[in-house]
Amino acid sequence: MSPKTLYDKIWDAHVAHEADDGTCLLYIDRHLVHEVTSPQAFEGLRMAGRSVRAPDKTIAVPDHNVPTTPGREDPKNMTEDSAIQVAALDKNAKDFGIHYYPVSDVRQGIVHIVGPEQGWTLPGMTVVCGDSHTATHGAFGALAHGIGTSEVEHVLATQTLIQRKGKNMKVEITGKLSPGVTAKDITLSVIGKTGTAGGTGYVIEYCGEAIRDLSMEGRMTVCNMAIEGGARAGLIAPDEKTFEYVKGRPHAPKAAQWEAALAWWKTLFSDEDAHWDKVVTIKGEDIAPVVTWGTSPEDVLPITAEVPSADSFDGGKVGAAQRSLDYMGLTPGQKLSDIEIDTVFIGSCTNGRIEDLRAAAEILKGKKIAVKRAMVVPGSGLVRAQAEEEGLADIFKEAGFEWRLAGCSMCLAMNPDQLAPGERCAATSNRNFEGRQGRGGRTHLMSPAMAAAAAITGKLTDVREMM
Amino acid sequence: MDKFEKLTGIAAPMPLVNIDTDMIIPKQFLKTIKRSGLGVNLFDEMRYDDNGNEIPDFVLNKSQYRDAEILVAGENFGCGSSREHAPWALKDFGIKSVISTSFADIFYNNCFKNGILPIVLPKEAVDVLMKDAEKGSNARMTVDLENQTVTSSDGESFSFELDSFKKHCLMNGLDDIGLTMEKATAIEALKLRQHRRAPGCDPLRL
Numbered sequence: 001m002s003p004k005t006l007y008d009k010i011w012d013a014h015v016a017h018e019a020d021d022g023t024c025l026l027y028i029d030r031h032l033v034h035e036v037t038s039p040q041a042f043e044g045l046r047m048a049g050r051s052v053r054a055p056d057k058t059i060a061v062p063d064h065n066v067p068t069t070p071g072r073e074d075p076k077n078m079t080e081d082s083a084i085q086v087a088a089l090d091k092n093a094k095d096f097g098i099h100y101y102p103v104s105d106v107r108q109g110i111v112h113i114v115g116p117e118q119g120w121t122l123p124g125m126t127v128v129c130g131d132s133h134t135a136t137h138g139a140f141g142a143l144a145h146g147i148g149t150s151e152v153e154h155v156l157a158t159q160t161l162i163q164r165k166g167k168n169m170k171v172e173i174t175g176k177l178s179p180g181v182t183a184k185d186i187t188l189s190v191i192g193k194t195g196t197a198g199g200t201g202y203v204i205e206y207c208g209e210a211i212r213d214l215s216m217e218g219r220m221t222v223c224n225m226a227i228e229g230g231a232r233a234g235l236i237a238p239d240e241k242t243f244e245y246v247k248g249r250p251h252a253p254k255a256a257q258w259e260a261a262l263a264w265w266k267t268l269f270s271d272e273d274a275h276w277d278k279v280v281t282i283k284g285e286d287i288a289p290v291v292t293w294g295t296s297p298e299d300v301l302p303i304t305a306e307v308p309s310a311d312s313f314d315g316g317k318v319g320a321a322q323r324s325l326d327y328m329g330l331t332p333g334q335k336l337s338d339i340e341i342d343t344v345f346i347g348s349c350t351n352g353r354i355e356d357l358r359a360a361a362e363i364l365k366g367k368k369i370a371v372k373r374a375m376v377v378p379g380s381g382l383v384r385a386q387a388e389e390e391g392l393a394d395i396f397k398e399a400g401f402e403w404r405l406a407g408c409s410m411c412l413a414m415n416p417d418q419l420a421p422g423e424r425c426a427a428t429s430n431r432n433f434e435g436r437q438g439r440g441g442r443t444h445l446m447s448p449a450m451a452a453a454a455a456i457t458g459k460l461t462d463v464r465e466m467m
Numbered sequence: 468m469d470k471f472e473k474l475t476g477i478a479a480p481m482p483l484v485n486i487d488t489d490m491i492i493p494k495q496f497l498k499t500i501k502r503s504g505l506g507v508n509l510f511d512e513m514r515y516d517d518n519g520n521e522i523p524d525f526v527l528n529k530s531q532y533r534d535a536e537i538l539v540a541g542e543n544f545g546c547g548s549s550r551e552h553a554p555w556a557l558k559d560f561g562i563k564s565v566i567s568t569s570f571a572d573i574f575y576n577n578c579f580k581n582g583i584l585p586i587v588l589p590k591e592a593v594d595v596l597m598k599d600a601e602k603g604s605n606a607r608m609t610v611d612l613e614n615q616t617v618t619s620s621d622g623e624s625f626s627f628e629l630d631s632f633k634k635h636c637l638m639n640g641l642d643d644i645g646l647t648m649e650k651a652t653a654i655e656a657l658k659l660r661q662h663r664r665a666p667g668c669d670p671l672r673l
Contacts, residue, residue, distance in 0.1 A: 013664070016657035017650050023632040025650055027657045029669065037550065039500035048644070057669075065498060081498035088500050122668050132549040132573060146549035146573055149502075150580030150643075158647045160654055164630065166572075196485055197543040197569055230546065232572050253667020261665040296485050316542065320484050412548075414494045421517070433489040433547060435512045 003271035005168045006237050007203045010143040010268070014126050016160055025160045029125035030142075032111045033060040033098070033152070035089040036414065037130030041153035042092040051096065054159040058098040059120055062086045063110045064131075065414040066103055068377050068404035073104045082415065096156075109380025109406040112136040112349040116220065117380055119249025123238040123265040128155055133349045133430065134233075135226040139219035140246070141238035141268045143203070146227065166232065167277035169202035170270075173210035175284040180464040182289075182359065183218030184351060184428070184447035186210065187225040189287045192300030194280060199231030202278060205270060206236050210284035216245040217355035224350045225430050228297040237269040289463055291336055292432045292445040294324035299432070303450070303462045307334045327434055328442050329422070336460050339444070343425040344374040344455040345437070346401075346448055348411035351428035352379025354386050356448040360428075361392040363452035363466055369400035370458035371426075375417070376401050377409040399455070413437045426454035469582045470640040474563055475609045476536030479526050480600035486540055487547035488574060492556040505552055506559030527560070531603035537610065539593065539600045540567045544585075545574025554581045564610045566617060568593050579633050582640065584610060586617060592625040599623075612638055 004012070017025040031054075038060070045051070052058055065082040066072055075083040086103065093100035101108045107118065112133055115121040121137045127144035128134060130152040137144035147161065155161055171190055191198075204226050211222065219236045226234025243262060246252045253261045288302035299321075301308070309332035310322035325332065330339070346352075346360050357378065376396050378384035384406055387393050393403050410417040411429035419425055419441025428451050432443040444460060453461040496508045514525045521528045527535065538544075538557075544567040545553060554577045557565070564584040578585045588596070599606050599619040606620035612634065618624040636643065647654075662669045 013661070014657070017653040019632060021631045023630065025647060025653065027654065027661065029661065036497050040502050040551075043500070050644070079498075085498055085500060124665070125668065130549060130551075132547065148549055148551035148554075148573060148577035148580060150551060150577065154644050154647065157644045158654065159658070160647055160650075162632075162643055162647065196546055197571075200543070200569060200572060230543070230571065253665070257665075257667025261667050264665050296487075316484055319482070320541075323483070412494050414497060431487075431489070431547060433487050435493055436489050439493070439512060439517075 003273040005270040005274040006141060006205055006235055006268055007143065007168055010124055010126065011165055013124065022164055024163050024165065026126060026163045028128055028155050028159050028161055029057060030115070030120050030127040031058045031155050032115055032127065032129035032134065033058060034064055034111050034131060035062040035085040036064040037149050038092065038152055039085060039088045040149050041156055042096070044153040045156055050157045052098060052156045055097040057159065058156065059115065060089055060093045060098055061101040061108055061111050061114050062089050062103055064408045064412065066407045067415050068407045068409045068417060070405065072405065106381040106385060109383065110349045110352060110408055112224070113352060113379035113383065116140065117382055119246060119252035122246060122252065123242060124268050128161060132227045133224050136220050136224040136349055138223035138226065138234040139216060139236050140242055141235060143233055143235065145232040166203045167201055168275065169199060169204045169231065169278040170276045171204050171206050172208040172281045173206065173284050174208045174281060175210060176213070177210050177284045177287060180289050180449065180467055181287050182447040182449060183214050183221040185287050185290050187222045188290045188292065188300045188445060189282060190280065191225065191229045191297050192290065193282065194229055196228060196296055196298045197230045199226060199229040202231050204229065204231045204234045206234060211236060212239065215355055216241055217353040220353065221350055225297070228430060238265050289447065289450050291450065291460055293328065293330060293336060294321065295327055295432055295434050296324065297430070297432060297445065299324060301336060303336055303460060305336055307332050307336065337462060339460045340424070341426045341454050341459055342372045342423045343419065344371055344451050345410045345425055345427040345429065346451050347377030347379065347409055348429035349379065350430045351448050352377060352383065354383050356428065357383070357387045357392050360448040360452040361395040363449050363463060364399040364456065365395050367399055367456045369455045371455055374401045374455045375404055375410070377404040378406050380406045410437050426451045426460065468640040468642065471563065471582055471584055471612050471637045473609065473611050474536060475607050477532060477534055477604050478537035478539050478596065478600040478608045479532040479535035480597050481526060481538055481540045482597055484541035485543045485546055488545055488550050488553040489547055491545070491553040492550065497550060497552050502555050503559060505556035506561070509556040509560045534561065536561055536563050537608055538562055538565045539596045540565055542568045544570050546571040549573045551577045554578050554583050558583055566593060566596055579637055582637065584612060584637060586610065586627045588617065588625055588627055595619060595623060
């Protein structure tokens with residue numbers, strides 16, 4: 001048998017049909033659904049008189065536009081258009097008999113945090129969702145990627161997706177990370193090196209000692225941003241850490257079924273001689289705490305660097321770089337660590353897990369914020385409860401942070417959590433596009449520890465100085 | 468879905484690289500439960516000022532491009548969010564084809580589900596077409612799906628690649644779901660194979 005990558009193995013196990021031209025019908029094990037990209041898909045099913053083919057494999061949770069303030073169980077406390085989408089999801093989940101975590105349920109949260117937390121996401125699976133950050137689930141060695149609403153409808157109706165196989169890309173992070181450097185710095189540094197289109201057409205497998213050393217939370221952060229590097233999916237081979245995380249979760253296999261699953265999962269790794277279409281290697285020691293300065297996630301620099309000039313970019317990118325500098329209100333040559341911050345946002349499917357809150361709280365302990373506002377939005381109700389139990393919530397509140405309910409919140413600002421024009425934010429989320437966190441808002445992406453450091457000093461700060 | 472065969476129309480130039488789906492349709496317009504009506508908010512934050520007035524410099528606000536049916540864009544068009552609202556907004560505005568050196572994967576797929584043809588061409592070809600588009604409404608480009616060519620207003624022609632299944636569906640306006648449902652036996656067989664491999668991972672409704 002010819003050697004295979006992890007991606008090849010999962011792919012081959014899920015091809016239900018392959019046409020002569022290579023177009024495949026891929027079987028889907030888990031379909032995650034949220035309120036914003038699904039209403040038109042369910043409407044399509046109704047109009048065609050179709051049902052959901054596998055309701056047991058379909059899990060819905062409202063997250064994108066729900067308020068993160070108390071009282072949100074009452075639709076009157078939502079904006080009218082949000083309430084309409086949430087009510088539509090309530091109804092669709094009930095009518096079609098799919099698993100559902102409403103806003104009133106403590107298990108509600110960001111779909112990419114709820115899936116792993118509840119044991120829906122398991123190694124070797126295919127996982128899709130109408131959201132590009134579905135790549136997150138790749139941390140478990142699952143082939144997971146975002147799909148459009150027409151594809152959501154297709155998966156609901158057929159439990160399959162029409163796909164062509166992507167190419168294999170290996171991103172290896174060798175050696176150890178230095179103190180103060182986190183999973184977020186890894187994933188941003190990779191995008192800084194390969195660009196936002198560097199992974200287009202590929203599935204990335206992240207490997208190497210620095211990746212193996214990461215916790216499951218850290219691995220989810222790395223895979224989450226595969227899409228910002230252009231790859232639909234990122235993968236990490238499952239290992240003992242993965243099995244340990246999964247074991248005992250509500251929807252993970254139990255007893256004899258656990259053993260059978262484990263036997264299969266242990267075959268899920270890239271064979272030694274497997275073919276890679278592209279390989280990128282970065283030394284763990286070379287990665288510094290980084291921030292973004294521009295309006296593309298590839299605009300990444302170490303916190304010790306200076307704002308670049310537009311002329312320093314290649315031909316086609318000069319215009320985009322100048323546009324970024326103008327939008328962000330930055331001057332070339334200015335030290336990144338001199339940039340003053342108005343707001344700090346800690347949360348999102350990239351960095352809204354318990355480990356992220358611990359990392360931020362560690363820096364914030366006993367300190368006060370020096371920014372206009374700061375908020376923590378836990379990734380799920382269960383993360384929130386755990387953080388309260390561990391005393392993290394008190395640290396945040398005493399420092400001056402708002403302690404919110406779970407949701408996507410200011411990562412994409414579809415709910416009332418938004419930046420004002422010109423407001424500058426240190427954010428642990430995943431996109432710094434123009435207007436992403438609110439029209440005219442200025443976003444700098446970074447790790448939770450770096451965001452906490454910025455909250456204390458009021459400007460972008462090298463967290464290593466506070467350790 | 469509408470069939471796509473041959474299109475001759477005005478092309479609007481958007482040379483900016485990395486035009487993301489947040490630019491194409493900002494999130495405040497995702498709170499709809501319909502597919503239609505998004506054209507008026509296409510490129511909203513580039514197209515209108517804070518008071519909702521048109522920004523005259525923006526390409527689609529210029530009189531010669533108001534009826535554009537083709538976009539010629541910088542590399543990595545459609546990156547970012549998976550929102551299908553992006554092709555819905557383009558379609559609702561009247562854009563039927565986008566030409567670039569590269570597209571983000573999810574956006575590229577989403578286009579075909581909505582009768583929009585994304586065309587990938589080498590940089591030299593896109594440069595020629597960008598110049599052609601800058602001529603305004605007198606320059607009409609032709610996109611011929613059957614022959615897989617784009618022809619500039621000067622008659623310069625470029626061939627593009629496209630996978631045959633996507634071409635077939637677009638030319639015939641086919642609904643994927645119906646086609647897939649014809650393969651029910653193969654899907655059922657795969658489901659059972661999955662179940663046997665790891666039964667606890669695959670809650671079958673028996």
